[in-house]
Amino acid sequence: MKLTGWKSMLSGLIMAGGLASTPAAAQMFINAVSGQPLELDTGREEERDTPAVKEFLQTMQNPYNEDQQALPKGRSIFNTACSGCHGYLGEGKIGPALNHDGWHYELETDKGLFEVIFGGADRQMGPQNEFLTQDEILHVMAWVRHLYTGDPDSAVWLTDEQRSTFQPYKEESK
Ligand code: HEC
Numbered sequence: 607m608k609l610t611g612w613k614s615m616l617s618g619l620i621m622a623g624g625l626a627s628t629p630a631a632a633q634m635f636i637n638a639v640s641g642q643p644l645e646l647d648t649g650r651e652e653e654r655d656t657p658a659v660k661e662f663l664q665t666m667q668n669p670y671n672e673d674q675q676a677l678p679k680g681r682s683i684f685n686t687a688c689s690g691c692h693g694y695l696g697e698g699k700i701g702p703a704l705n706h707d708g709w710h711y712e713l714e715t716d717k718g719l720f721e722v723i724f725g726g727a728d729r730q731m732g733p734q735n736e737f738l739t740q741d742e743i744l745h746v747m748a749w750v751r752h753l754y755t756g757d758p759d760s761a762v763w764l765t766d767e768q769r770s771t772f773q774p775y776k777e778e779s780k
Contacts, residue, residue, distance in 0.1 A: 649735025
């Protein structure tokens with residue numbers, strides 16, 4: 607009898623522990639330079655709760671990566687908002703190259719890439735959250751990933767399935 611009591615109490619505790627540690631959309635975003643928290647309720651107000659944004663906040667993985675429907679919009683945003691400094695191929699101009707994995711910040715996670723774009727970094731890399739909605743940031747992130755020219759095996763942001771077919775970007779394969 608006693609044992610049963612203990613057992614049920616224990617499983618109650620384990621349940622509570624399990625629930626408490628569930629990351630309920632609650633990974634904190636930080637500014638890549640200052641380490642200060644990024645407030646997701648700042649910047650553009652539209653498109654903060656599209657299915658893709660919701661999924662990203664839950665999983666920290668960008669659902670638009672290698673999504674053929676989403677890539678053209680990502681490219682168009684990149685060409686307008688980013689290529690002046692980073693080059694059309696992400697090859698780097700006054701801003702650093704984005705098309706290989708020798709990054710300055712921790713960009714191998716989609717969370718890290720989002721933080722730099724949403725909250726900005728040093729020098730001319732201002733926060734983009736005033737110009738782009740969160741959904742547009744996910745689109746442009748997918749295009750940055752698509753421009754990657756490095757070894758697909760290092761493309762840890764892709765799912766295993768995506769990685770198995772990923773081709774390093776070539777200009778003519780646009
Ligand atoms: C006015 C010029 C300018 C524009 C526009 C700009 N960037 Fe940048 N970007 C920079 C500079 C300069 C840096 C280097 C900042 C640093 O080292 O802190 C940078 C850094 C970055 C980094 C980090 C690179 C690394 O090595 O870690 C990413 C990612 C990035 N930019 C993406 C974007 C995207 C996506 C856009 C468009 C939405 C954009 N940038 C628009 C100038 C720009």
